Every structure is written in C-alpha cells, then in structure tokens.
Amino acid sequence: MLALVVAVTVLVAGRVAAQPEAGTAPSPEPAPPLAPESSAGTNGPRELRGIDDVDARLVAEGRAHLAALEGRPILAVSVETTGSLFDAGKQTVKSVEIGRPLRAHVARAALRELLATGRYAQAYADARAYEDGVILRLVAVPRRIVAGLRVEGAELDVELMKRAARLDENSELTEASLEAVREDIAAFYRRHGYDHAVIEVEPSNTDDEMEVLLDITIDAGRRTEVTQRIFVIEPKLDRVVGKTKHEYEVDPGDPVDEDVLVEADNDMVERLRAQGFYDAQVKHRVVRRTKKDDTGTEAFLYIYLQTGPRYRFVFEGNKRRDDEDLANALGVGEGLVDTNQDALAERLVAWYRDRGFYDARVRAEHVSVSEGAQVELRFSIAEGSPVRVVSRLFTCLPQDAPDGFSADDLSDEINAVLEESLPDMPLFHAVDEPATDTVFRAEPVGGRAEARRLEPAATYTPEAYERAVEHLETLLESRGYLNAEVGPITVLRAECDPHARAGSCNPLPLPEIPPSACAQDGRGLPIAEAPLPEKFTCVPDPARSLRCAPELTLHIPVQLGPRMTLYDIVFEGNETMSAALLLLIAAFPLGSPFSNIELDAARSRILNVYKNAGYAYATVRTEVDYSPDRTRARAHFIINEHEPVVIEAYEVRGANKTDEDLILSRLALCRKLDECTEKERYYRQDLVRQSEEQIATLGTFSSVSIALEDPEVPQGRKRVIITVTELASQYIEPSGGFSTGEGFRVGFEYGHRNAFGQAISITARLQFSILPDFLILDDEVRDNYSQFTLSERLERRNTIAVRFPDIGLGPKVDLVLNGVDARDNQRDFGLSREALFPTLSYTPVREVTLQLGVSTEVNDV
Template identity: 40%
Template sequence: MKARVAAAVRCTVLTALCLAHAAVALLGASPLGAQEPDADEPAALEAIPTLRPRAPSPLAGRPLTAIDVVTRGGRWAAPITLRNTRVGELFSEPLARRAARELVDSGRFAEVDVAAAAEGEGVRLTLTVLPRRVVAAIRVAGGTLDEPEMLTDARLAVGGELTAPELPKLAERIRAFYARRGFLKAKASVEAVDTDEPMAVLVRVEVTEGAPTALARRRFLVDGASPELRAELDEYELEAGDRADQELLAAADQAFIKHLQRRGWHRAEVKSRLVQRGQHTELYVAVDAGPLIRLRFEGNRAFDAQQLTDALDLEATEDRTVMTLAKRARAFYVERGFLDVQVDGSMRGGPRDRVHHLVLSVREGARVRVVAREYPCLTGSRSADQVGSEIDSFLSEELPGGGLFGSVDPARVDEGLGPTSGTGSRPAPMELNPWQTYAPDVYERAIKHLQDLYRSEGYLSATVGPAVLLRRRCAIGSPPGGCHPIGARPRVSTQCAHDERGLPREEPPPPPGSSCVPDPKRGIDCEPDVVLHIPIKLGPRTQLYDVAFEGNQRIVERVLADALELELGEPLSQVALEQARRRLLDVYAEEGFAFAEVETHLDLSPDRSRGRARFVISEREQVIVSGITVRGARRTSESLITSRVALTKGRPYRRSWIRQTEERLATLGVFGSVNVSLEDPYVPARHKRVVVSVQERAPQYLEVRPGFGTGEGFRVTFEYGHRNLGGRAIQLRLRTQLSLLPSTLIFDDEVREKVDQLPLGKRLERRNTASVEFPDVGLGPLFRLGIDGVEVNDLAREFLITKRAGIVTLIYRPTRAFSAQLGGSVELNDAEILGFDSDARDAFRAFLRKNPIPEGESLVVAQRVGVTWDRRDVPFGATSGTLLAASVEHARAFPLGDTEERIADFLRLSSRVAGYVRLNSAGLALATSFAWGYNHHLIPNRQTYPDRLFFFGGIDSVRGFLQDSVIPQDITDELLAISDPQERDRLLRDVVLRGGNVMVNPRVELRVPLGGVLATALFIDTGNLWLDPDSVRPFDLRYSAGSGLRAETPVGPLAFDYGINLDRRAWEDFGAFHFSIGLF
C-alpha cells in the first residue's frame, strides 16, 4: 500500500488533473471492463484489455496516528501544519486526497507525494512536498551574448515558477547555450535570493564564458567547381579565426545559399559541419551548386536585355522558376502598354552541363492605347470627367510614366538646337503614359478603389465594373505595323437595372464579339486603340439615423457616443464606422480594458435609405497592473527606468500612461527602442505584469560630420559622447565645430575685402562645447538639467565676436513634442567691428556716434525662458504638422577694461510659428512660417550687443538676398532719400553693421515631389528689419520669390535654392543662390 500510494500522488500547482491522477492511484482503476465496445468501433478497440475492480485498501478505517510533512529539495523548508486533516481521523483514500489538495491549494508547492504506512493499529500519513517560488526579477552578470535569447533558451522568465532542483538544470541549459554559440569552456551558476515577499525570489545568473572556440581552418568541399564558382567561395561569411557558433554557421549557410542563387546558381545547397581535431576546430563547408543558370531573351525589341533583367529583380526574389520569371516579364510589358505580349520560358541544358540557359521568348505585339472610357449608368454628383480623374490619379501611382522628367527625343533636340542636317536616324525613346495604358490587374484595383470611394460616401450597394474592353479586329491585308479596323466599334448594351428595393442588378456578360482577342496562330490581329466600358451603378444612398450600444457596463453610452464622432443624418460610411470602432477601443484601452473587443453591425431599412450602427461590446475585465518588469537594460539602472514608468502597481493599465512611459524613456537618449506591453499579451486576466522592453544604444560614440553651406562655407564637426555615465543616463558631449568660408563664395565685394584682411585664426569659425546633461535632478522624470561650457569664434558679416560662456539650463519635457527651458549664462565676450583702413575707421566712428554699439570686452549675464511645441512629422523636411517656438532672454552687459562703453540692459524676444499641410499622398505639401523678433531696452538710449541683434537675408529668412545682407529699413529710407549716387554710396559704406532690433519674416513654400529622392519648391519670402523700434511699419516689407531643387539624403534633404529680389535697390543684387541641409 505504501509503495502504491507513494507513487500515486505527484501534483503540480499548474494543473488540476493531478488530483484526478491521485484518485486513480488511491482508489484503483475504474471498472472500464464493464463497458461493452460498440459493435461499429474498429477492431483495434476490441484489443483493449479490461481491468479488474480495485481491491479495498487494507489501511482503510484505521485511525491516523501521525501526519508528517517532509520538505525535499534543500531550500525553503518551513513548519507546515494541515488544518483540514487531523490525527485521529479514520484513514481513507478521500482523506489522503483532501490532505494533498490542501497543500496544493496553498500555492507554495510544485509537487506533493503522499505515502501511507501502517503504524501499530493506526496509519502514519507522510506528505513529501517540493516548495516553489515565483521569479520576481532576474539579474545577469557576465557574458556577452544576447540576454533575452539566453533566458528564453534556458526557460527562465519573470513570473515563472522555480524550485530548488531546477537551479542546476537552469545553469546547465545556460552553459549549453553558450557552448552552442562557440564558448565551449563556459560556466554558469544560478542562485535564487529570497526577497521581502515570501513567495518571490531574485534569480542571479553569473556567466563565465571563457575564451571562445575559434575556427582553426575553413575548407570547402565542392564537386567539380567551375572557376566562377570558386571565385564566389570567399563570400562565405565565416572564416578562420571566427567563433565556432552553430547558429552563426546555420545563418552563414543560408546567406551563402541566397548569394549563390543571386549569382545564378538557382539550385545551390550548402551544408557545414564542425570537426574537432585535437585542440583545433575545423569547418567543412559542402557546396552543391548545381548548374549555373544564365538568362537570355529572344524577340525583345522595345526593351534591351539589361532592362528586362533589372525588371525581373533576380537578386531580391527567391522564386526563380521559369513560370514565375515569364509571368514577371509579361507583367513588365503589360504595365508599359504591350497588352498582347506573349512570353514563353524554357530551360536549355543537359544533366551534365555546368551552364544552363533560361530563355524567355518574347512576342511583343503592338502597344495598346486606351483612347476613351465610358461610364454607363453613372448618376450622382460626380461627373464622368471627375470619375476619370480619380482613375487617372490611381493609374499614375501604380503604373510607370507620368513624371515631370523623362527621355528626350533626339530629333526634337536637333530641330530646336541643331544641327539640322547630317544627324542620321536615331530611334525616339519610348514615352510611357499611364493614363493610356491598360493593365488588367491595375484596372481591377482602380475599379475597386472607385467602388470603395462611392461606398465611403454612403452608397453601400454601389457597384463599379467589370471593365469591358471594346476592340475591333484588324482586316486581313493590313500593312505590317498597321491596322485597318473592321466595321464600327462594338457597343455593349447596358440595362442599368435595379431590383424592387433599388439595389443594382448584375449585368449580363458582354456578347462574344465585343472585344477582339489576338491569336497569331490563326492570323487574328486587333486594333491598338481601345475603349473601356465601365458601368457604374450607385443604388440608394444610406444615411445614419441611429447609433446603439450593446454590452457596455462600465462606460456610459453618452461617453461612447461622444467618442464615435459620427453625425446623425450624414451619409453612412463603412470607413467612418471602422474608425469609430477603433475610437471605442481607444476609450476602453484608456480605462484599462486592454482585452475589450468591439464589433460593428449595420441594420438597414428595407429600401436601404437609412441605417443604424450597432456596436456590440465585450468589455471583459479591467486590467490592473500587478508589477513592472524591465527587460533588456544591461547597463542602465533599473530604478532609473522604473522611476519614469507612469503605470503604477494596483492601478489600471491605461493607454495614455503607456505612451507617457515610452516618451519619458525615449527622451533619456539611451535607448534605441522602447516598448511597453503586457506579459502574455494574448491571455486575458484581471491582474497582469507590465513588461518594459528596451534596446540600449552603444554607450559611447565618436562622430565626424562634414558639411557645407553658402552662409558658412565648408564645415566639419567632431563629437565624442557618452550616453550613459554610471548607468544613470547622464550624458557627456565634447564637440568641436570648425567652418571656413572661402573668399570665392563671398559674393559681396565689401564683405570679401574685410574678411580677406583677417588672419586665418580669426577667419576660421569655431564652436567648442563641453556638455553634461542630468536626467534626474530631484524634480521628477519630466525635468532634466544641462550644464554647458562654450567657446565660440563667430565671424559675422560686419563683426567678429569671441565668446566664452558657462550655461545652465533646466528643461521640462512632459511629452516628446513639447518642452520648456529655463536657463542662465555668464559670458565673457570680445566684439570687434570689421573694417581696418582709414576710411572705414572714420565711417565706423561716425556710425558709432549715431548708433552706439558695444565693442571690446564685456561681461554678459543672461537669463532665458523658452518654449517649443513641435508637432512636425519630420524635423528637416516637414510635410505636415505645426511648430511653435518662443523665447525671452534678459541680458545685461558690463563693459570691461578702459572703455567708454556703457552698461546695456535689454530683453530679447523672438518667436516662430510654422504650419505644414500635406496636399496629396505623393508628398505635395504647403509650408508656411512666420518669425519675428524684438529687442526692448530697459535702460533708455542704450544699444544692443552685436550678437543679440537680428540679421536679415539668406537661407533662413529671405532667399533673394545674400546672408545677413539686408540693411535695416529705417537706414534704407535715409539712403533712398539721397538723389546723388556718389553721396549714397559714401553713406552706404558708413553702414558698418546691418543688424536691427525689430524683425518680421513671413514665408510660404510649395514643396513638389519629382519622383525618387528629388523634389522641387516654389517659394515667396517676405519680411523686413528695423534698427529703431519707433520706425517700424509692419506692411513695408521686402519680397523675394524663387525655386529650388531638393535631394533626400540620410542626413536630411539637400536644398539648392535661388531667390529673386522682387524690389531691388540700386546697391542690391538681382538675386542669390543658397545651399543648405534641411528645410524650414
């Protein structure tokens, strides 16, 4: 009895079947033999043996003399007392099951063994238990392999069950994982550390990977390899000296197979194996390449072999069968107007030939043009031309051609530019017109698009198509390359029938002779000009007259109705209903119902003129956060991450808190990706753990970034940074930026003369910066503190300033789009007004008497407040979104040394508002911007420090002028009032500084994509500048217009713009060319 019972009960807390197993063991098998097999069952079932009824237990009815609970495993032993089973009770199998159930239900044990033995006149009941714990967190030390992959392979996860015997098994699985990845001498240890929670443990994994096992030699086993194949063997990814990683080997085999297939060995197979020879590991790679497949084309005239080969895209595809390639070649022809093309494929070559030829034979036929489209049965507000425009817009996106640029006919060039004789005969390039091309598959999608468009407008029963091709047969005897159509173009009789409810009826199939089908074998040719017959039947237009909800218990209907954003009485749209359904899911997700489901049902009136939208909601349980688990943070402090998690244990799993968590962690700058999700996201439960998965970026980086701009010349930036000092996301940046503007790129003679007199040390602009940024300053996760040390040598148009500054900035960033800054700086500035000859010095002194400007050394103490709200889709070439930026700076400048300069105390206000509107899906966009600035002096009759003035002209303001070349309007008025040109030129030279205290700058730009990475733009820039705020006339503006070319690059769009000065002064240029990286 003891042996049988001891072997009977072994229960795990993860299954309820264990109690049934115990019942079978204690009570004996059920009398299955009493059941007679069905006569219809297979004969195999008749061989099942019958079991005798169980024998009564000899211990049944005896009193319990002792109950022992024994802990095995060597960990987490604790006194255990059964409450539902006591000494003195009469022993029975149900009593043993009750005792085992009590221990299992406690959740503390993974296994329970029950044994009963006679002891005198009674029974001793022994229960042997294996304690379990739940993994609360995992800490991994050592090892270089991917941690999540290692833990998955070891079957160790947060929230999982752990027992003491499992610890050495975990260590062995981790060691085996490292051995499989090339670390044969790796060692691993796993330790479970108790926590304050009785059932929770912290698992520590320590890996000592040792030296990796390197490949001592690589050998290829190739049977009869050709020279071409042997030349490809070096492309195998692993070589001698690499780690003997079995997974890398498998990946290398697959990569080499794909490489050989791309190079023409379509049937290649590769298998590798590791061979241990003494202390060395050798790699043997067996390559069975098969024949080399070479592609050939026959009969192609409109396109050469290279164009057809590029269209097949053999390197990117994995299906290289003859049928597939022939199908692709035909699709290439059809999309370019060759509707009647025939492509046949064949493989030529014997079993022993090393080279096989895959031959595609092409019979092109004439190009087919759609000359007209007709839309019978069309009703509604959309005209036939509008329907055609909708189809054309779809075709232009799906078919080649239709761009602004294309091949030019050389004959037309000769006619316009010469020569006009002796040019020879050259073929004209093919002009692709997507609007005249009939590709059946594309037209089928276009018709589906048009039908969906009508149904989104409330015509729920609208039908469009099918398209019928109206085409005549060519007469026998038509000249080669020509066609004489027989008779009048066939017509299709369309009934436009509707049933009694007004729903469209299906049209009968067109008559057999309505469309000619070419058959070269029978000598049947068809005309190249075709007409498309596309019936459009709309049916009744359905209006939304009611909205109903079913199944909602936690959220009232008023809140759900407001979230729908559906208007009663408006046309009913399936698209709008789907969007409304998603908004309902968003509402429930915000309240923590992560597993809620919403179905949409549409109840229509008999005539389909009215419809009721019914939303059937399955709320399920509200998800409550039971804990937070961080994964992927090997270098970053987990406490830093959890401090930025907006979700809280014991509170709902809200979607807005998920977004806040992801944004807060992304702004640290440490992670390449952040994802917040539920553990076991497809298993609904009320209490769920939240998993924060992060992918850390490399902690250190070194970048060298060259650049060029028409305003600053050649530029190079060196930057070293550490993103994660001390694992606390403290960022350190050391950056040096140098730029030099060559004299040949200075188009203003006066400025070039000044700059040429400077030594190279002053001409070389530089900006050296050392920055430290702290993400945690005790104000919560939304604040960060930056400390910068800056050394600048800035060469402007009229002055040179050297600045050494210390800057402290407190940044508040609640979302990725919005930020606010509060900062202060102490600056030691040295300003030098350019101009060195005697005439320039006299002019400078005269200018200073009228416009005193600080020059020389000064100490500037400044405080700044700024706000930025950036909702642009991309920062350097936005096509949608808005940007709002504003700042206020208070600066107080103290002159140093022996100088007559006076203290300057002023406020500098600046702001910019920009909006971007995407006009179509191809990228056509309208960009607008309005910027302004104003310097307000707190001490009367004092002037602005030079680098705080506003300057006008150039790529970032008005592109019809050179950089910072616009003279303030109040000074311009004085110059325009002088009629003597020589006197005006003399006074113009007296304007040694072209900065102002008031600036406005409205701009508008139309950004037009050209295809690929190229785009163009049409722009109008306006604005003006005033030195004296009392002289401001807001509508007295300067204007420039122009265009440019843009090219997308990985670092941002390259912009080449030329602006024309529309209101040119006598001393100004006609226009200006500008180059930059990035758009406003």
C-alpha cells in the same frame, strides 16, 4: 557499382577543392538538412518540469483513485512534496472540512488553495482508503524564484547564455528544471565550440525563503577549432565555381561556432547567386575526432556546395527595351530565386504590360551547356506596339449620380489607383525627340526612335484594374452603397483593316454594343452584369495576320443600388457610461450613410474611451440588423466592460544605469500609489502613452514601453511593467579635414547621455583649424597673420552643452546650459568670444515648445 562510383567522385572533388592532407580527413557524409535543429537559443519561457513530466503514471493513478473512492468521508488531508532540494515547509489545507464526502470539486478546491500560496509549481490529488474513509493526498512540486545570478568562468556573452537557457531574474525554478538549465547552458557552449564544457548550477538560499541565488560555474575548457575544410561539390560544377568556394568565411584555425557557420553558409549562398548560381544551397557538417595523441579534438568542416548550374539570360526580339532593363525586371541583380522558365516568362509579360505593351508575348527556352554545369535561358520576345486606354464607358450609372460618383469622379479614382500600381515616368528621362524636332527644326528630318512613355492612366492590365474595382467598391461602401456592383470590365478593341498600308492601322467598326441590363432582384438589389461577348475584344494573331487597334475602350458597369442609412443605435452591457454619452463618443449620427468602415471606427472610439477610463480589459463588438430593402441599418454595440484595472505596483526593467526613481517621476499615471485614491490608480491608456513620451524625453533610451504584467490574464489589480532599452552612455566622434580656405582642421566630440544616472546629458565639441602661410595668397593678409601668436593663429570653436531634464518643475520643463569658446580670424582682425547661454524650455504639448533664455558674452577683438 553506380553508388560506389558516385561516392568516390564526390570525395575526390572535395579533396581537390579543399586540398586536405592525405589520409587525415574522414570520408564525407550525406549532406545535413538546411536548418539543423538545435535546442540552444530558444527564446520562449521555460515550461516547468513538474509531475506530468516526471511520472504521468502517478497522475493517472491519482485520478483513478479519486474516482473509485468518491463519496467516502475524508478522514485527513496530507500534503507531500516531490524532490529533496527545495523544502516547502509544513503546509495545511483549510478549505477541506474533515468528515466531508470526497468529491472532485473538493479536491480541486484543495489544489487551488495549495497553488494559491505561490510555493508550488504544479500539484495533483490522490486518495487512499483508510478504515471507513479516505485520506486525501496532495502531491506538489515546490518552486523557487531566481532573485539573482552569479556566473563564474563565462567565456561567452552572459546575456546570450541566459537567453539560451531561458533564464533571468524572477524566473521560476523547480528541482527538475535545474537540470534543464544546466543542459541548456552546456548545449549553448557546445554550439559555440566548447565541446567539453562542464556546467554546475547550484541554488543558494536567501533571506526570503521563496527566493534563491543561482550560482553558475562554467569550466569551458579548450575551444575546438577547425582543422581542415573539405568542399564537397560535383566536379563539373567545381570547374565553373572556381576559386569562389575559397571565399567561405570560416577558415582552418577558426573556432567551431555553429552560429558563425550558418552565417558563413548564407554568405556563400549570396556570393554564388551573385555569380549566377540561382539554385545554390550551402550546408555544412562538422566531424569531430580525438587526436591520436589525446591532446584534443580535431574538427573537419565539410562544406556541401549544392550550387546547381550557372544561369545566363539571353533575350531575343526586344527592340524597345534593352537587355539590362529585362534582366532587372527578372530580378537578376537582386539574387533571383525562382528559375522556372514559365514563371520567368510570365514575369516578363507582366513587366511589359505594366509599361503599355498589352500584346507582349514571351516564350522561354531552357538550354544546357557544359554538361549541365551552365544553363542558358533564352527568351524570345514579341513586344508588339504600345496600347493605350482612350476612354472608359461607365454603364448603369444614373444621370443624376450622387456627388463624387459621376463618370469623371470614378475615372479620377481609377487613375489614382493606377498611378500607385503602375510605373510612372522618372524625374529624369530621355527627351522626346519627335517633339523637340517640331520646335527646333522647320525642315523634315529622318526617322526617330520612339520615345519611351509611361502613362499609368492610359495603361491597361487586368491586375491593376482589379485593384481599381476593389477600390471603387470600398469607396461606394463607405458612402452607404453596401450592395453596389462594379464590373465585370470588358475591353472593347477593334480589328485593323487587313488592307491598310503596312505599319498603319485603320480600325474596323465594332459591332453594336448591347445595352446593359442593369437588373435588380425582388428587393431592389443590383444583379451583377454578364461580361460582353468575346467578339468585342480583338486578340492579335500573327499566324492569321490579324492585327488589333492600339486604342482600348473599357466597358465598366457600375450599379449603385439602394443607399443604406443608419436608422438606430443600440448599446448593450454599458453600466458606467450612459447610452447618450456613448452615442456622442461614437460620432456616428443617425441618418448618415451607413458603412462598415465607419461602424468599426465608432467601435474603436468607444473602446478607446473605456481604456482611457481605466477599463483595460473592456471589449466592444458590433452586430448589424438590415432592413429587408437594405435601406436602413440598426447597429448594436455589445460592451463587456470588465472591472477597471487598479495599479498595484510598478516594476522598471532594463534600467541598468538610470535611476529608477527618475523614471517613475516622469509618469503621468499615479506616481505615489499609497497617496492616491483607488480611482486615481486606474490604468488609463491615454496616461500610459503620455508616460511613455515623458520618459522618452529623458533622451537616454532607444525605446520605452509600459504594459501590464501578464496582460493576457484579466485581473482587477495588476503590476505595471516599465521596460526601457538604454542607449550607450558615452560616445566619441573624431573628425578632420583640409581645405584651401581653412587649412588643416581637426575636431573631436564627446557625449555622455546619462551622467550620474540622472539622464543629464553632456556634449562637448572641440574644433580647431590653422591656415598655413603658403595658402595665404594676399601679402597684406599674410603680414597681418604673422602678427598673431600661435594661440591667436589657431582658430577654434569649442562648445559644451549640459541638459538637465529634471529641475523639479515637472517632466515638461528642462534646463540647457550652453557654453561657447571661439576664435575667428578675419582679414584685418581676430575675434575671440566667450559666451554662456542658459535656456529654460517648457513643452505643454508635443507640437509646442516655449523657451526662455539669456546670454552672457565676452568679446575680444
């Protein structure tokens, strides 16, 4: 009975919120998962459906037959193909010698030869007994390459459709994968509301027997639209949510588009959280039903509003910080997600500590109101007084500490970390009233509010000092102290005299601090210090009237340990570069302080030199041998050069409007491969970066990248893929305005970034203004202006700029032609100006540009 009551209540709430026509909407179903699964929209490469997908049993049987007949002589080799759509032609295998005993490696060699032809996607081997020997059967799946796509009847974006179907030019196809393409396109259309779309995918042969032209015919049919919206929400929450639910972005009559619905769900979540429903989740489900007259499909959109209660924050006890500061600290304005009261209390405590209130305590209470539809989170805050770090006591640090590691140097390093980790005073902040009183007032004044001071260097939080300790350890390691020990940090804080006047603190003397052990093990390596006893750290306890001093001293042991130096460097695996050259490249001199940071930097320098020499797949790894006393280190650089990568061909992708020859002419790599030696065709990383920069200077691309084809597969000869993303070729920007000095003005700018596909940019700007008589207050000026014709009265500044990025002098030289047509009216005269400015620019390096220009002007006063 209880389940029935709940179901009826939810249904009534949905009807009240959505107000559907009576008897037309189906009953609401259970809420769907937050992220509905969909096969459409997958962007990864398609996994070809071959033999393993068609019938794994055949593959298993083939393996069993090979094992059972192993050792018998091979009498014949037959090649068979699956399917009937793609004809692979007659194929012979030459790697198998007739009469040779059947072995697994023989079958593998035959399969490798078959797949190396490029005609097949997958293949497996089988064997059949025949007379006194066997017949080796090779069963293969023919494949084709998509040379082009022809799409007819598309109602949606073709590029998005291709992405959803994981289909593009140069994609591989098998007979089985064609059906998968059709299913993916149909699913893509269904996802966007075309429930009855009919998709036909047919391959057509081309002049190349390995390539096909894919014809995709789409009959999208009528797009399904939302018939009604039904909001499913608990009645008590519905009263609090109110009209906000009607701001859901998808209305009746809108297409049933799954992507739009997901976006509408997310938008509604943001709206609800902005109103305090921080636990809000929104889901949807579309229920389709054939209309009674069979004229189409009705779609009922159920919107499940799982809002949770509306939260309200109440702060009590905060005297030095207002409610707005605390609400911002909790992230209320940013859409709070975590409403756990303990986590929020800890967040407030951390916020206070970052601002110097080390003793701050926060207690949170969860109070439900309006039958649980609203929740008050009440925070009881005990701020305490600001606490400052007045000194740092570095122990175990030698008197003659190395340069950069004195107590003052280490304090400076800690301060730098604290300034990055903790909040600092803003540029504009409240004036320190007590300080100004001492300057501008001689007589005593009443009480003043305590100024808000943020001093990161004088603030202590365990988290910030943990980062500071990590920084010090990294710094010491970079200088050769690999075994240095820093910490643990102990806070030294005295108790206040309980007999002192209220509001003041007279610190009691601390117990005598025991000297640090600064111990070492048998190898001379430092042993971590034990923390000081708790009696040195006062902890406030209001219940016992125990107060603590507002000044802290930090006890920080720092043990440097032995300094390690680089004793020797060994190179292994280097064949093309000598050890002396690599030692020079590493720039890690013997006898210098050893650090893993510098070791990795040296490894990177060596690797970069190899890549710049054409060894794109070279790897360099390091190993280190330490002496027993940890004062010397031998570094091993283990190099695997691989063979240099020779550029086999270039392929430009994404250049739909730009001439590919123009792009190739900007390469710093070998451009004409047939005219270059093999060494000149090496894929050099520095030339790759230079090529990317030179292509980018064409000015028509938003991004340029150059990479090897299938970069994860090491090969000696590779195709180079140049991928560009083109900007919009043309743009228009109108403008206008009014001012009493210039009058009415209007402007227009037109730009073409890629004229004729040669990256020639044309920018034309037209600007006109006219000053009406009623805005001219000086009679003499008004009389002078009255003598102008309308064309003279109309002030203008028209410019045109044409940039030629390629004028036959290389990618570092370009030519810009600037033309100006201007009219400027002064108090007593008007000036008309026509000018032409050709400018030749040469950029030898990125930071330097040399220009040579002339100007021709015609001025008329």
